Amino acid sequence: xxxxxxxxxxxxxxxxxxxxxxxxxxxxxxxxxxxxxxxxxxxxxxxxxxxxxxxxxxxxxxxxxxxxxxxxxxxxxxxxxxxxxxxxxxxxxxxxxxxxxxxxxxxxxxxxxxxxxxxxxxxxxxxxxxxxxxxxxxxxxxxxxxxxxxxxxxxxxxxxxxxxxxxxxxxxxxxxxxxxxxxxxxxxxxxxxxx
Amino acid sequence: xxxxxxxxxxxxxxxxxxxxxxxxxxxxxxxxxxxxxxxxxxxxxxxxxxxxxxxxxxxxxxxxxxxxxxxxxxxxxxxxxxxxxxxxxxxxxxxxxxxxxxxxxxxxxxxxxxxxxxxxxxxxxxxxxxxxxxxxxxxxxxxxxxxxxxxxxxxxxxxxxxxxxxxxxxxxxxxxxxxxxxxxxxxxxxxxxxxxxxxxxxxxxxxxxxxxxxxxxxxxxxxxxxxxxxxxxxxxxxxxxxxxxxxxxxxxxxxxxxxxxxx
Numbered sequence: 001x002x003x004x005x006x007x008x009x010x011x012x013x014x015x016x017x018x019x020x021x022x023x024x025x026x027x028x029x030x031x032x033x034x035x036x037x038x039x040x041x042x043x044x045x046x047x048x049x050x051x052x053x054x055x056x057x058x059x060x061x062x063x064x065x066x067x068x069x070x071x072x073x074x075x076x077x078x079x080x081x082x083x084x085x086x087x088x089x090x091x092x093x094x095x096x097x098x099x100x101x102x103x104x105x106x107x108x109x110x111x112x113x114x115x116x117x118x119x120x121x122x123x124x125x126x127x128x129x130x131x132x133x134x135x136x137x138x139x140x141x142x143x144x145x146x147x148x149x150x151x152x153x154x155x156x157x158x159x160x161x162x163x164x165x166x167x168x169x170x171x172x173x174x175x176x177x178x179x180x181x182x183x184x185x186x187x188x189x190x191x192x193x194x195x
Numbered sequence: 196x197x198x199x200x201x202x203x204x205x206x207x208x209x210x211x212x213x214x215x216x217x218x219x220x221x222x223x224x225x226x227x228x229x230x231x232x233x234x235x236x237x238x239x240x241x242x243x244x245x246x247x248x249x250x251x252x253x254x255x256x257x258x259x260x261x262x263x264x265x266x267x268x269x270x271x272x273x274x275x276x277x278x279x280x281x282x283x284x285x286x287x288x289x290x291x292x293x294x295x296x297x298x299x300x301x302x303x304x305x306x307x308x309x310x311x312x313x314x315x316x317x318x319x320x321x322x323x324x325x326x327x328x329x330x331x332x333x334x335x336x337x338x339x340x341x342x343x344x345x346x347x348x349x350x351x352x353x354x355x356x357x358x359x360x361x362x363x364x365x366x367x368x369x370x371x372x373x374x375x376x377x378x379x380x381x382x383x384x385x386x387x388x389x390x391x392x393x394x395x396x397x398x399x400x401x402x403x404x405x406x407x408x409x410x411x412x413x414x415x416x417x418x419x420x421x422x423x424x425x426x427x428x429x430x431x432x433x434x435x436x437x438x439x440x441x442x443x444x445x446x447x448x449x450x451x452x453x454x455x456x457x458x
Contacts, residue, residue, distance in 0.1 A: 029213075030206070030214045033421070036427065093415075094430060101416075105413075161222060162218070162222045162323045163322045164322035
């Protein structure tokens with residue numbers, strides 16, 4: 001079991017290590033800040049999807065190991081999303097016109113909402129917080145569903161002409177949401193409500 | 196003859212040829228360099244039609260042969276807020292246009308890129324919102340302006356396929372997407388032509404698309420740009436200049452026009 005967790009940890013950190021190596025190796029092209037931002041954002045989104053895979057996987061396989069790495073994967077999604085935001089501020093908009101960016105540009109607003117929704121989940125992910133929150137922990141953590149939807153909208157809104165990649169991710173996200181509705185009823189998707 | 200070249204530091208050949216947009220080959224910045232090799236550019240002919248006295252189909256050799264090349268080192272400002280400095284080889288667009296003898300009804304000139312889905316994988320994508328072929332256009336006085344340029348090469352070499360071989364437009368005071376690549380059709384017409392990005396998102400991309408820091412793209416600011424190559428240690432921000440710094444040559448074309456309305 002610790003070995004499995006270690007493997008998942010390494011697997012989730014590997015893309016970050018590759019990114020850092022690419023950055024130091026000058027392999028991010030002539031506009032490396034933009035590339036770095038893009039890759040961090042995609043990693044955050046992918047981690048979110050992988051996190052949401054854990055519950056269905058544990059049900060299919062009947063094994064609890066997936067649930068035990070779920071928190072770690074969720075925290076990786078949060079980690080990448082925070083780095084993505086910082087990289088965006090530093091390299092893409094250069095800390096200028098922040099008010100306009102975060103109020104007037106829908107894709108930035110959506111991305112920010114997704115990240116804000118993830119904040120309480122990251123904060124309450126510890127065992128102590130789980131105990132303290134008791135029965136309300138689970139409905140709170142359903143905020144991951146709207147976070148996923150906003151993250152996807154954030155992604156889609158930046159498309160200029162080809163939406164193929166976004167549609168592929170949409171299919172995966174929809175499958176992940178639909179299996180939950182199928183197994184547990186649509187109420188399991190509603191955050192902040194006691195089941 | 197006046198020298199229109201900038202003496203700013205040139206963007207390296209490698210970056211000019213391996214980081215650009217050419218959606219006919221995919222939407223990634225490396226896709227053009229990766230896949231443009233599949234495009235067939237030999238033989239190549241250009242159809243000239245519409246309001247002119249010398250319409251017809253011209254082979255690229257006919258278009259290139261009798262002319263003296265010039266080098267123009269121009270700034271290129273992408274609508275995505277990055278920019279490069281590129282040494283183009285080619286001829287003034289006006290010289291080319293004069294050979295086709297446009298008549299008095301020619302108010303606009305329209306350009307079209309090759310459409311060949313078999314060799315251009317981006318055109319095969321079912322999720323693309325571009326209605327191929329890629330189209331662009333200029334008002335006649337813009338096209339005849341001394342800065343408008345038809346490029347056949349860059350960095351002293353023939354134009355690489357990913358940069359729009361064998362012949363592409365370069366309009367340095369407009370956002371890069373106006374500088375249409377791999378041209379197969381030129382049409383002189385009385386009415387304003389349809390242009391690809393304007394067809395997809397008219398609220399984001401106007402017909403004129405002059406570089407203008409005062410008019411933001413709805414999704415991002417146009418006040419500054421990253422001059423490439425940039426690095427993680429210095430992002431290389433520079434202030435974007437109106438008409439990309441070519442106001443002296445082109446501002447008069449837009450006298451009396453509200454550039455917030457005609458963006």
